[in-house]
Amino acid sequence: xxxxxLLVSLIATVAAxxxxxxxxxxxxxxxxxxxxxxxxxxxxxxTENPFLVPDAxxxxxxxASFRSVSxxxxxxxxxxxxxxxxxxxxxxxxxxIPEFPQFRNAGRLISNMKAAGVEPESIxxxxxxxxxxxxxxxxxxxxxKAAFPNAKLYISKVDHEFWTQENVPNLKxxxxxxxxxxxxxxxxxxxxxxxGGRVVLVxxxxxxxxxxxxxxxxxxxxxxxxxxFQGKGEALFATGDSWITKxxxxxxxxxxxxxxxxxxxxxxSRIKALNGAARRRDLVLSYHESxxxxxHVSVNGAAFSWTPAETEFMGxxxxxxx
Numbered sequence: 082x083x084x085x086x087l088l089v090s091l092i093a094t095v096a097a098x099x100x101x102x103x104x105x106x107x108x109x110x111x112x113x114x115x116x117x118x119x120x121x122x123x124x125x126x127x128t129e130n131p132f133l134v135p136d137a138x139x140x141x142x143x144x145a146s147f148r149s150v151s152x153x154x155x156x157x158x159x160x161x162x163x164x165x166x167x168x169x170x171x172x173x174x175x176x177x178i179p180e181f182p183q184f185r186n187a188g189r190l191i192s193n194m195k196a197a198g199v200e201p202e203s204i205x206x207x208x209x210x211x212x213x214x215x216x217x218x219x220x221x222x223x224x225x226k227a228a229f230p231n232a233k234l235y236i237s238k239v240d241h242e243f244w245t246q247e248n249v250p251n252l253k254x255x256x257x258x259x260x261x262x263x264x265x266x267x268x269x270x271x272x273x274x275x276x277g278g279r280v281v282l283v284x285x286x287x288x289x290x291x292x293x294x295x296x297x298x299x300x301x302x303x304x305x306x307x308x309x310f311q312g313k314g315e316a317l318f319a320t321g322d323s324w325i326t327k328x329x330x331x332x333x334x335x336x337x338x339x340x341x342x343x344x345x346x347x348x349x350s351r352i353k354a355l356n357g358a359a360r361r362r363d364l365v366l367s368y369h370e371s372x373x374x375x376x377h378v379s380v381n382g383a384a385f386s387w388t389p390a391e392t393e394f395m396g397x398x399x400x401x402x403x
Contacts, residue, residue, distance in 0.1 A: 113312015300347025
């Protein structure tokens with residue numbers, strides 16, 4: 082009895098003195114013998130409906146999925162994959178992009194990486210799904226230096242050439258202001274500038290690294306690509322902005338997102354990517370999905386369903402320090 086009383090007292094003391102108050106902003110996982118890490122860069126917060134469908138329709142869909150309605154909140158899920166030849170990152174979150182206030186609470190990638198024991202210097206490659214600011218600006222620090230000094234940047238040749246034109250055309254002027262197009266270009270250029278000649282342009286269906294394929298999924302951006310990692314009998318399919326989240330473009334693939342430069346092509350790419358992920362039974366990384374953004378896609382009539390991936394590497398010990 083005395084031992085039991087002592088044990089209860091010890092547990093109470095540990096609980097009272099623990100400094101842990103936040104959920105961890107990283108998640109370890111694996112596929113096909115390859116280990117990976119999802120690191121949160123923080124939220125994307127939309128105070129206005131970003132889809133070109135009625136507000137009531139969006140609210141109804143998000144409520145049905147138990148998602149935030151006002152504001153609409155998404156996430157930025159950055160993958161770090163330990164390949165046999167390199168440690169690679171897929172997209173890089175948002176840093177210093179006041180042009181897009183939706184991401185003002187983001188920029189947490191580096192601090193969350195360090196909390197997971199990953200140093201920026203250990204990253205060998207950053208693979209961009211496309212050139213939009215919430216995917217590329219995190220490769221620089223707030224003072225404009227390279228955040229990953231030992232990395233090369235990889236991006237679709239089509240997307241790079243589109244966003245580096247002297248005069249980037251606004252393909253959707255009825256929805257997207259011209260100054261937003263200019264801001265996207267400026268952010269991309271200042272993000273890649275510190276890397277100089279370390280920007281590698283990837284052809285459609287190119288394989289820039291062993292086991293890695295850039296799969297064209299144009300529409301959201303002209304050269305948008307999904308990135309597929311092949312492991313032993315399993316694959317990870319990193320989809321970028323092929324769709325936004327379960328509650329919107331996955332369950333309602335016909336919905337148009339405001340910044341899609343070619344909505345018709347984006348829809349075609351989305352359907353193809355979703356059908357492919359479902360048919361192959363890939364592990365899917367959805368960039369803006371609720372953290373950690375890992376799951377599986379299945380066909381559900383004319384739409385699709387999302388099943389979160391099983392959690393791996395769960396610890397069992399009481400953590401007393403953060």
